[in-house]
Amino acid sequence: MNNNFDAMKESFFTDYIRSNVPLTDEQLSTLLEKSKVLALGRKAFLLSAGETCCHRFFIEEGAVREYSIDRHGKEHLLHFAVEGWFLMNVESIFFDRPSSYFIETIEPSRILLLSNEQVNRLAREDKSFEQFDRQLLYEHIHTLQLRITGMQSHSAEERYLHFVEHYPEAMLRVPQQMIASYLGIAPESLSRIRRQLAERHFR
Amino acid sequence: MNNNFDAMKESFFTDYIRSNVPLTDEQLSTLLEKSKVLALGRKAFLLSAGETCCHRFFIEEGAVREYSIDRHGKEHLLHFAVEGWFLMNVESIFFDRPSSYFIETIEPSRILLLSNEQVNRLAREDKSFEQFDRQLLYEHIHTLQLRITGMQSHSAEERYLHFVEHYPEAMLRVPQQMIASYLGIAPESLSRIRRQLAERHFR
Numbered sequence: 001m002n003n004n005f006d007a008m009k010e011s012f013f014t015d016y017i018r019s020n021v022p023l024t025d026e027q028l029s030t031l032l033e034k035s036k037v038l039a040l041g042r043k044a045f046l047l048s049a050g051e052t053c054c055h056r057f058f059i060e061e062g063a064v065r066e067y068s069i070d071r072h073g074k075e076h077l078l079h080f081a082v083e084g085w086f087l088m089n090v091e092s093i094f095f096d097r098p099s100s101y102f103i104e105t106i107e108p109s110r111i112l113l114l115s116n117e118q119v120n121r122l123a124r125e126d127k128s129f130e131q132f133d134r135q136l137l138y139e140h141i142h143t144l145q146l147r148i149t150g151m152q153s154h155s156a157e158e159r160y161l162h163f164v165e166h167y168p169e170a171m172l173r174v175p176q177q178m179i180a181s182y183l184g185i186a187p188e189s190l191s192r193i194r195r196q197l198a199e200r201h202f203r
Numbered sequence: 204m205n206n207n208f209d210a211m212k213e214s215f216f217t218d219y220i221r222s223n224v225p226l227t228d229e230q231l232s233t234l235l236e237k238s239k240v241l242a243l244g245r246k247a248f249l250l251s252a253g254e255t256c257c258h259r260f261f262i263e264e265g266a267v268r269e270y271s272i273d274r275h276g277k278e279h280l281l282h283f284a285v286e287g288w289f290l291m292n293v294e295s296i297f298f299d300r301p302s303s304y305f306i307e308t309i310e311p312s313r314i315l316l317l318s319n320e321q322v323n324r325l326a327r328e329d330k331s332f333e334q335f336d337r338q339l340l341y342e343h344i345h346t347l348q349l350r351i352t353g354m355q356s357h358s359a360e361e362r363y364l365h366f367v368e369h370y371p372e373a374m375l376r377v378p379q380q381m382i383a384s385y386l387g388i389a390p391e392s393l394s395r396i397r398r399q400l401a402e403r404h405f406r
Contacts, residue, residue, distance in 0.1 A: 070356035078352060090348060094341035124330075137340045138297035144347035145293060149281060151354055152387055153273035184355050 011037075012060045013112050016084060021132045023122075031122050034115035040105050046113075047103040053092040055113040059085050062109020063173050066101050067181070077181040080106070080174050086136065088116075106174060156185045157193050214240075215263045216315050219287060224335045226325075234325050237318035243308050249316075250306040256295040258316040262288050265312020266376050269304050270384070280384040283309070283377050289339065291319075309377060359388045360396050 014028060023031070037060065040046075046064065047053045057064065059081050066079040066087060078101055081087040089099040093116050105111075123130040150159055163183060164171050171179065180190040217231060226234070240263065243249075249267065250256045260267065262284050269282040269290060281304055284290040292302040296319050308314075326333040353362050366386060367374050374382065383393040 068352050068356060074356065076352060076355035078348060090341070090345050094345065127327075134337070134340075137337075137344065138293070141340065141343055141347065142293050142297065144344065144351065145281060147351060148347065148354070149271050149279060151351070152279035152384065153271060153277065181355065 011112070012084065013058050013114075016058075021126075021128050023126070023129065027122060027126060027129070031114070031118050033118055035118065036113050038111050038113060040109050040111065042105055042108055044105045044109075045102065046105070046111065047089055047092070047099055047101070049100050049102055050098050051092075052096065052098050053089050053103075054116050056086060056088040056093060056116055056119060057081070057103065058112040058114055059083050059087065060110040060112055062111070063106040063170070064103060064109060064111065065106055065174070065178060066103045067178075068101050075181060077178050080170060080178065080182065082170055082173065106178070151184050156183065156189055157197070159183045159185065160190065160193055161197075214315070215287065216261050216317075219261075224329075224331050226329070226332065230325060230329060230332070234317070234321050236321055238321065239316050241314050241316060242312075243314065244311050245308055247308045247312075248305065249308070249314065250292055250295075250302055250304070252303055252305055253301050254295075255299065255301050256292050256306075257319050259289060259291040259296060259319055259322060260284070260306065261315040261317055262286050262290065263313040263315055265314070266309040266373070267306060267312060267314065268309055268377070268381060269306045270381075271304050278384060280381050283373060283381065283385065285373055285376065309381070354387050359386065359392055360400070362386045362388065363393065363396055364400075 017023060017028065017031070035055075038046075040062075046057060049069070061083055063080065063082045064087055065077055065081075066089065067075050067077045069075055079087060087103065089101055089103060091097045091101075092099050119133065123133050150162065154162070160179075160183060163179060167174075174182075176190060176194075177187045180187040183190070185193070220226060220231065220234070238258075241249075243265075249260060252272070264286055266283065266285045267290055268280055268284075269292065270278050270280045272278055282290060290306065292304055292306060294300045294304075295302050322336065326336045353365065357365065363382075363386060366382060377385075379393060379397075380390045383390045386393070388396070
């Protein structure tokens with residue numbers, strides 16, 4: 001058992017994994033080999049566009065966003081993640097290509113950088129872990145599809161209310177202009193929607 | 204070797220699979236057990252919202268779309284697929300839940316209905332097939348992410364030009380109002396964009 005595992009043994013991540021997959025201490029230790037934990041301030045970059053990243057990120061504490069910058073310099077939020085969520089750049093992790101996205105902390109955060117090599121190794125060797133990893137892919141696909149359908153078919157107010165309902169904690173912690181970007185709503189429209197909802201609610 | 208496999212032995216699908224994964228005749232036969240081929244006219248339903256589907260669809264010929272209908276009765280295109288593409292309902296196939304989407308032919312089509320049970324069975328038994336299946340998931344995630352980023356950051360004209368460049372054949376075969384829906388553009392805006400592009404091109 002390596003030191004890395006000893007340090008991580010009682011972490012949020014090991015609890016999380018153990019509650020999802022019946023891994024032995026040795027398997028967990030293998031998984032955490034080559035991984036590291038970073039304590040970061042606000043607005044720290046985990047990945048910049050153009051870089052290729054070999055880590056999957058697990059948020060132990062804090063909040064992180066993945067975003068692109070268009071040719072007019074405007075930022076667009078692809079994903080956000082808070083405690084207990086995974087985040088990774090798909091181009092790097094799945095296709096070994098440079099990322100077109102940035103990954104940055106929104107709050108002071110503690111992030112586990114999980115070695116993708118070790119994740120794949122364990123998935124090859126352990127059926128239940130492979131299944132767990134695959135399940136995360138399925139859920140990711142489903143979330144992305146729902147988001148596209150939502151962008152096509154729901155009004156800005158409906159999308160905002162859906163967000164509030166499903167991510168109540170993120171709503172309090174992710175800045176408004178990022179939520180607007182995530183929902184594909186202009187920031188000023190989101191302000192108007194929030195005002196109208198407040199008026200209706202308190203009338 | 205079953206009759207089903209004998210009938211399918213020289214099909215587009217078997218060629219396609221063989222060029223991607225080194226399967227034996229026996230493995231291919233297992234994969235095609237419980238599968239069937241449907242020859243369908245235009246506007247035939249492969250799946251309706253509310254149904255749970257245990258098949259993955261491989262388009263041997265023709266074109267198919269997956270779409271939702273919102274509460275105002277408006278249709279929204281989630282995916283389309285032409286020859287050589289897979290299409291499936293994620294809710295049914297991954298989560299065994301009723302679909303919220305419809306899957307319907309756009310043209311007269313020949314569709315292979317691949318048993319999901321047999322796909323999963325082969326993926327459990329054969330490493331290279333599991334890897335191939337996983338690769339399709341990765342590509343699907345990547346396409347969905349690019350689409351969201353495109354919806355957030357590109358103008359309607361840019362999105363249309365990107366579509367024309369990447370799906371030239373679909374552009375000729377998928378009706379304009381479906382392309383507009385796929386791109387998240389109002390049909391009248393797409394008409395205007397096409398007119399402006401034509402004017403610019405022929406000036």
